[in-house]
Amino acid sequence: MFFLFKLIKRLISFALLIAIILPLYAAGNVWYTATHTKPVKSDAIVVLGAAQFDGRPSDVLKARLVEAKRIYDLGLASRIITVGAGQPGDRTTEAASGYNWLKANGVAKRFIDSVPLGTDTLNSTRAYITDMRVRNLKSAIIVTDQYHCLRAMTMARDFKITTSCAPTKTGPASTKSSSFRYLVRETGAYLAYVTVGRHGIHLTDQIKN
Numbered sequence: 001m002f003f004l005f006k007l008i009k010r011l012i013s014f015a016l017l018i019a020i021i022l023p024l025y026a027a028g029n030v031w032y033t034a035t036h037t038k039p040v041k042s043d044a045i046v047v048l049g050a051a052q053f054d055g056r057p058s059d060v061l062k063a064r065l066v067e068a069k070r071i072y073d074l075g076l077a078s079r080i081i082t083v084g085a086g087q088p089g090d091r092t093t094e095a096a097s098g099y100n101w102l103k104a105n106g107v108a109k110r111f112i113d114s115v116p117l118g119t120d121t122l123n124s125t126r127a128y129i130t131d132m133r134v135r136n137l138k139s140a141i142i143v144t145d146q147y148h149c150l151r152a153m154t155m156a157r158d159f160k161i162t163t164s165c166a167p168t169k170t171g172p173a174s175t176k177s178s179s180f181r182y183l184v185r186e187t188g189a190y191l192a193y194v195t196v197g198r199h200g201i202h203l204t205d206q207i208k209n
Contacts, residue, residue: 027187033153034146039166042139045077046128048152049084049094049118057097060145063171065101068143071166072107077141080107083115083128121148121189122197125155132161141166147186151193158198 084094
């Protein structure tokens with residue numbers, strides 16, 4: 001009985017240790033990726049969607065578009081993909097808002113693809129990767145908020161796409177402006193994906209194969 005009590009106590013202590021260490025380790029990875037990742041020359045630049053207001057990009061989305069235009073002008077990719085659906089009642093989509101902003105700011109429309117699907121990161125990832133596969137594109141630079149980079153890249157890599165990230169350097173979601181709460185929230189979302197959400201992708205791939 002005493003041995004069983006000691007075993008249970010050790011198991012509880014181990015579980016508590018894991019519950020503390022794992023989030024801290026994940027938060028460290030999220031922060032490190034946010035502050036050290038750099039874009040690598042790829043087939044396409046992917047601008048993940050964010051809020052838009054009747055066609056006008058929100059400050060968060062505009063910061064992503066500005067960064068996408070910057071690295072496009074550097075020649076790091078020959079195409080830009082905007083992705084994101086609209087919210088109920090919207091007359092347009094996040095993807096269309098991004099497409100129109102890029103076109104108005106000097107990117108020829110033949111080099112922009114608009115994918116008006118996805119209201120969260122995983123569904124947006126599925127949508128733009130489907131588009132990439134149709135066009136035989138195999139690598140992407142994901143443009144998104146700094147703390148979002150790790151989760152966005154992890155999802156894309158789980159779909160067998162080679163990725164890097166170009167994190168926004170301006171706007172309300174940059175690490176200079178965003179709060180510690182954003183880091184905590186993104187850490188939780190990343191942990192939820194790698195422990196639960198990733199299984200759905202692997203199961204889907206097994207069914208297709």
